[in-house]
Amino acid sequence: MNKKLSKREFLKLAGMSSLGLIFWQCYDAKKEETKNEVAEDLENNSNPAHIEKLEFSDQDVQFLTRNDEKFDELRKGFNKRFDNLPKIVALCFTTKGVQAAVQKAKEEKLKISVKSGGHSFEAFSSSSDSLLINLSQMNQINWLDDEKVVLQPACLLQEIYADFLPKKRIIPAGSCGTVGIAGLALGGGYGFFSRKYGLTCDNLTRIQLVDGNGEIQNSDENPELLWACRGGGNGNFGVVTELEFKTHPAPDSFSSYRLKYRNLNVDRFMELIRAWFSYTSDLRKEAFSAFVLNGKTLTVLITNYQKNSREFESSFAELRNLADEYKPTYNQNLAAALKRYYGRREPLYFKNASAGLYKGIQDIEEILPQVFEKVISKSGMIYQINTLGGEINNLEFEKNSAYPHRSFPYLSELQSYWDNASQGKSFLEKFEEIQQLFHNAGISAQYRNYPDINFPNWETAYFGKNYGKLQQIKSQLDPEDLFHFEQSVRKS
Ligand SMILES: Cc1cc2nc3c(=O)[nH]c(=O)nc-3n(C[C@H](O)[C@H](O)[C@H](O)COP(=O)(O)OP(=O)(O)OC[C@H]3O[C@@H](n4cnc5c(N)ncnc54)[C@H](O)[C@@H]3O)c2cc1C
Missing domain, CATH: 3.40.462.20 (Vanillyl-alcohol Oxidase; Chain A, domain 3)
Structure with missing residues (x-):
């Protein structure tokens, strides 16, 4: 379901995807504005042209529609009870590709659903008639040093354990091998090691997210984002494209x-x-x-x-x-x-x-x-x-x-x-x-x-007294409520 595409499959998709290089023109990017002014402006203005001259290729994202051969495989999740049919699947390879996918959704006036491992119990990662951002190809593991690691969102738990354990490191995470790290960590995440090291989300040290304006947000500059993504981040504010974790020594x-x-x-x-x-x-x-x-x-x-x-x-x-x-x-x-x-x-x-x-x-x-x-x-x-x-x-x-x-x-x-x-x-x-x-x-x-x-x-039930603060963050990061499903955080 989430396996990396073979080179042949990849080239086939590349051939199918529309026009090779695509450019979006941007008027008046207002680069000199202060951060606050930008945030305010983004809240008030929903024009998709806000991203400055976003250039991307089919190595960043490929847009598939219902007739495309791989469409079905890429839209489906782990729960066969659901058969949600998005309008477009954006198969993303890079953060820039994710930005392009957000822009495409705005242009097409579609809501966005986000899928990493596809294990949502209620298929919240694949709404009907949406633009589905499929991150299955974004599954790289990048060690910063002996203890810190950056994971792309669709790293599956079995891939993480296979990489971490020979290095004698762990993070407290779940047990099912095909669960995606993004969906797990953004909603909490518990497993055999949590009573010792906390939830998966407690070990997150930084997040990178493409928000509902198509802008890249980094939690180093916005600590509230990290707070929100530790338990309240599933598909609510944007697409998490990087998760940095501190790791712990693995037991023998x-x-x-x-x-x-x-x-x-x-x-x-x-x-x-x-x-x-x-x-x-x-x-x-x-x-x-x-x-x-x-x-x-x-x-x-x-x-x-x-x-x-x-x-x-x-x-x-x-x-x-x-x-x-x-x-x-x-x-x-x-x-x-x-x-x-x-x-x-x-x-x-x-x-x-x-x-x-x-x-x-x-x-x-x-x-x-x-x-x-x-x-x-x-x-x-x-x-x-x-x-x-x-x-x-x-x-x-x-x-x-x-x-x-x-x-x-x-x-x-x-x-x-x-x-x-x-x-x-x-x-x-x-x-x-x-x-x-x-x-x-x-x-x-x-x-x-x-x-x-x-x-x-x-x-x-899910967020207790923190729901109000999550709503405020939602209003800031996703003012048009692009990221929307039955139980997504609503704007305040
Ligand atoms: C068989 C099975 C075993 C499980 N075992 C455990 C366990 O041991 N411990 C535990 O804590 N949980 C467990 N879970 C629950 C699991 O944590 C959730 O289902 C989790 O949300 C799945 O993440 P995913 O990426 O695989 O799913 P997805 O369906 O891809 O995503 C789940 C949710 O997260 C959102 N999301 C996904 N990726 C991103 C992203 N990059 N940015 C923003 N939002 C995103 C989606 O929109 C959706 O709302 C299990 C589930 C299953 C089906």
Whole structure:
């Protein structure tokens, strides 16, 4: 889906793209204006000619329309449930190409959607009748020194780990190999290393973005942009074309412990979930745990990358004693261990969404028996809770980011998967029934990267008290609301 084009494919596309070199003339670029005057001017004037004589070639961007051979492949995302049909796909190779694509959207009076890894749960990276900016060819990794690295937006997690791990470096990021770094980091991003080093977005040190005026913004000159892109940046203000990260030493090894509990009934489920919350309330920062109910089988995954794993095992003796099956894997090579979680590459039919961030079991205890009954009543439904907490709750990170949910150490996710389009309706109905239970129980904080189109008050659910400030930044950077989808930040 996002693979780099072969040289042959690239040349074919180049041949298809319109006119080779294209020039946009610009009148009155007002280069001498101060930054503030420019910002004010950009807010008041939507004329696309604001970019000074933008010269670009088909090595910067290629515009494809519905009859082009590669159009379908380039527009589609990971979720087969959606079949959004943009008017134009802009396949971008450079930041200048992205600027040209923004200008093209203005000329054609089209909204813009932005796609990096294409893994948005609700296909927010491919709106119908839009101009879709496909960044799949912008996936370079550029090390500035031993610790700092600049990633282009469509670097996939498996490409990042493959490059970083031989250098013995990591960033805290997700586990699915084909998720794009831009979509992950701009909405938060968590994984095995987050309790130690924070969210993916907390490790961002600089952003470059092409805004809704087609201008290049650098967060070194605009720190609010970095604040906004740490948790509030998905497709709202423009196109992020560079992400600079600080990295951390990779641990030498990684241990995982898989516990299985079969043929659950509601009483056993309640006993186990209480034991899991109790155990994870005091988890070391190097550890992570997931509680996964799939049918009547519960899997608890615990990972740990600090040595002394035998001693670590005694910390979850209660959960072990209750388990039907226990499978530890000690001190694995990190690269091999991470690969086990890369998951499927091919698109599939699914509906996944956040089912709330929790402070502890007390937030959901009353409704858990009903959640259990509904989840097991439909094969293919999965209810999962993951541990956050640790350094994610660092006050410095909170101050410097739009991600608002630091004080919630648990993130839950409802998932459902099916094989044929015709099965979708019954899954979506069951999904809604379960989400309604959480809603009725007063669960309202949700993770932006696990969106649900049906969340009421999604603005505060995702962004809490930070939504107003995000709206102001939106008004400044994208005054014409070019970057628009169902749950994009609106102008103030
Ligand atoms: C199988 C699977 C596993 C996952 N695992 C994890 C996990 O372990 N941890 C976790 O935190 N999340 C996880 N997620 C959620 C994931 O973080 C989000 O789906 C993320 O937004 C995907 O990013 P993307 O670039 O692949 O997707 P896209 O669909 O390309 O983009 C997602 C959103 O970001 C915007 N966007 C993309 N690129 C840019 C850009 N360059 N500039 C501005 N906006 C942009 C898009 O417009 C869209 O709104 C998982 C998702 C899936 C499907």
